[in-house]
Amino acid sequence: xxxxxxLARLCGVSPATVSRVFNNPEVVNxxxxxxxxxxxxxxxxxPNESARTLATKKSFMVGLVWDTDHRRPGWRHPxxxxxxxxLKTALxxxxxxxxxLATSGDTSxxxxxxxxxxxVRRHNLDGVVMIDSGTWDxxxxxxxxxxxxxxxxxxxxxxxxxxxxxxxxxxxxxxxxRHLHERGRRAIAxxxxxxHTRPGAERLQGxxxxxxxxxxxxxxxFVIEGDFYLSGGHAAMRRLLEADERPDAVFVAGDEMAVxxxxxxxxxxxKVPEDIALVGFDDIEVAALVPPGLTTVAQDKAGFGTAxxxxxxxxxxxxxxxxxxxxxxxxVVRGSSTPPL
Amino acid sequence: xxxxxxLARLCGVSPATVSRVFNNPEVVNxxxxxxxxxxxxxxxxxPNESARTLATKKSFMVGLVWDTDHRRPGWRHPxxxxxxxxLKTALxxxxxxxxxLATSGDTSxxxxxxxxxxxVRRHNLDGVVMIDSGTWDxxxxxxxxxxxxxxxxxxxxxxxxxxxxxxxxxxxxxxxxRHLHERGRRAIAxxxxxxHTRPGAERLQGxxxxxxxxxxxxxxxFVIEGDFYLSGGHAAMRRLLEADERPDAVFVAGDEMAVxxxxxxxxxxxKVPEDIALVGFDDIEVAALVPPGLTTVAQDKAGFGTAxxxxxxxxxxxxxxxxxxxxxxxxVVRGSSTPPL
DNA sequence: CGGTTGCATGAAACCGGTTACAGCGAGATG
DNA sequence: CATCTCGCTGTAACCGGTTTCATGCAACCG
Numbered sequence: 001x002x003x004x005x006x007l008a009r010l011c012g013v014s015p016a017t018v019s020r021v022f023n024n025p026e027v028v029n030x031x032x033x034x035x036x037x038x039x040x041x042x043x044x045x046x047p048n049e050s051a052r053t054l055a056t057k058k059s060f061m062v063g064l065v066w067d068t069d070h071r072r073p074g075w076r077h078p079x080x081x082x083x084x085x086x087l088k089t090a091l092x093x094x095x096x097x098x099x100x101l102a103t104s105g106d107t108s109x110x111x112x113x114x115x116x117x118x119x120v121r122r123h124n125l126d127g128v129v130m131i132d133s134g135t136w137d138x139x140x141x142x143x144x145x146x147x148x149x150x151x152x153x154x155x156x157x158x159x160x161x162x163x164x165x166x167x168x169x170x171x172x173x174x175x176x177x178r179h180l181h182e183r184g185r186r187a188i189a190x191x192x193x194x195x196h197t198r199p200g201a202e203r204l205q206g207x208x209x210x211x212x213x214x215x216x217x218x219x220x221x222f223v224i225e226g227d228f229y230l231s232g233g234h235a236a237m238r239r240l241l242e243a244d245e246r247p248d249a250v251f252v253a254g255d256e257m258a259v260x261x262x263x264x265x266x267x268x269x270x271k272v273p274e275d276i277a278l279v280g281f282d283d284i285e286v287a288a289l290v291p292p293g294l295t296t297v298a299q300d301k302a303g304f305g306t307a308x309x310x311x312x313x314x315x316x317x318x319x320x321x322x323x324x325x326x327x328x329x330x331x332v333v334r335g336s337s338t339p340p341l
Numbered sequence: 342x343x344x345x346x347x348l349a350r351l352c353g354v355s356p357a358t359v360s361r362v363f364n365n366p367e368v369v370n371x372x373x374x375x376x377x378x379x380x381x382x383x384x385x386x387x388p389n390e391s392a393r394t395l396a397t398k399k400s401f402m403v404g405l406v407w408d409t410d411h412r413r414p415g416w417r418h419p420x421x422x423x424x425x426x427x428l429k430t431a432l433x434x435x436x437x438x439x440x441x442l443a444t445s446g447d448t449s450x451x452x453x454x455x456x457x458x459x460x461v462r463r464h465n466l467d468g469v470v471m472i473d474s475g476t477w478d479x480x481x482x483x484x485x486x487x488x489x490x491x492x493x494x495x496x497x498x499x500x501x502x503x504x505x506x507x508x509x510x511x512x513x514x515x516x517x518x519r520h521l522h523e524r525g526r527r528a529i530a531x532x533x534x535x536x537h538t539r540p541g542a543e544r545l546q547g548x549x550x551x552x553x554x555x556x557x558x559x560x561x562x563f564v565i566e567g568d569f570y571l572s573g574g575h576a577a578m579r580r581l582l583e584a585d586e587r588p589d590a591v592f593v594a595g596d597e598m599a600v601x602x603x604x605x606x607x608x609x610x611x612k613v614p615e616d617i618a619l620v621g622f623d624d625i626e627v628a629a630l631v632p633p634g635l636t637t638v639a640q641d642k643a644g645f646g647t648a649x650x651x652x653x654x655x656x657x658x659x660x661x662x663x664x665x666x667x668x669x670x671x672x673v674v675r676g677s678s679t680p681p682l
Numbered sequence: 683c684g685g686t687t688g689c690a691t692g693a694a695a696c697c698g699g700t701t702a703c704a705g706c707g708a709g710a711t712g
Numbered sequence: 713c714a715t716c717t718c719g720c721t722g723t724a725a726c727c728g729g730t731t732t733c734a735t736g737c738a739a740c741c742g
Binding site for chain 1: 719720721722723724726727728729
């Protein structure tokens, strides 16, 4: 395996010069530079990143914190794949690699508490991106407060060099309610996400705001808390159907719950959209596939990854933590909310 | 940032001894060992992995080769998320991290050919796992032949330390056909994957084998090649429906195609399973969600990740390349194949 | 009691880069 | 002509670990 000294010897120059050819090409004489590059290609020289990291304390690696513990709810984040692709593409375009960090559950023995912080320090990671796992253990807080550039998805973070990326949840919810109103619906209920989650709370807020703006009444029985999962949506819908007053439309704060709701409506012998119109949130793959097609508020999944990459790289380059990035949401109209009525 | 020399000084021992405490605890005197460990905890000493990698040439990192180039079809492998979770969990349980490698498309300039091989050498990666991207460019071949432990998913590889993991595609296809036969179907067609892909070819083979075993006729018009995607399944199903002889059951070699087929059947005014029974392959999330529920041959997605991790780690530890691992498939019966008939 | 054995440790080289600093020759300047 | 400047390059220390080899020391043995 060719080393820098070997290459230097072959070219009759010092290792320092070779190093400069790769890191500071402009300071070295054009002729020597060309010769070094040519010889490097010939002998297949590749700089050793470990040595480079050791010397510079820059690893050009960003850690991904993503809790895949099966006992916790977060591991199957619905967009994970798309976010990941966006993230990886944007990062590698900027010269950074993505290292998937072991989760707290994995490290055996001793206090697993600061597993992330330790991984970051051990590997000289330049920054960290964390995907909201639904649970927010203290070690994540310590991570964001430890000073490494840190971007969180869907969850506000504090820390000297920390920021977050999220969707315009409230705005999306307002879009959904307005759309249902335009379609002639007036008794609009909602199935929310868990109140303690940020997206859950914000989407509920947007729903309520838009109801007020439209002059529609707020009925307490029309707000049911779900859990973002299929079964929760199913159960919540059943509760809505059992109540005295039946809504003619429901804004469901997550597509997976919406599919559950769809099923509950079918089981009750009712039809979508004739009896009840439905609008979901997220635009996961299934939304387009399940009959009659789920109208939904789409999140910009690839945008999450890109925005996170941008933010973390800018902080790595010394910039201050940028303000939180709120990605716009868009309404995708499908069968579950189309006329009649 | 505490270094090994600092810790050594504090304990009144040499750096060598400290190093031994962490790597070879048994050779060092119990009393000094305890003292070193205690002091290490106090000052928060963490060994620097870059330095360690530089010295030992072991990085405890495994590269993941996964082409996310959007111009290529492979980037949205349906199980990616589940495979990844299995892989990451199994790897970190064995002390390895997972590094997502930049794809050929990302590296700018010069010959991007050997981007992977170079990344492996630069970062001293101990091994590599590659997810079949549908395209098999020569650089992957060079990678597997370069001698690093290498595990491929769904695609046979050659190389001194290379092996692969795949599902029992033929067996799964036989299960599907047998099931349809048991349900009373006799005119069983198939929509295949692309013939040049391994799973595509194997599933077709299984279909044909089982047809023969059951004494059912092979009708050429009953075999339509699809592309593993929704639109391909839709188009293929339409061709089947337009033909003179209509099948009463179809084995569709991929769930996504099956959903497309389902839709085509609906558009033709026919019903599943009354007019045509359907069995898919994969068991993706949608299969359970789309009415009437898609009977399908399930692959062991988490098993892929675990098996890949096991194989790559065993080779890293010096073992010979293990034989290819064929994961069993199981039939999941849902509405699309239930009686009547 | 001299010699062997074995355990625990230290000294120093090494892994493969980066970089502060110094030096050198050529051309410009007073 | 002496001096200054500037562009280019080399020397050597350093990053933070690991590992070979040598050694001090105590116990053990004949």
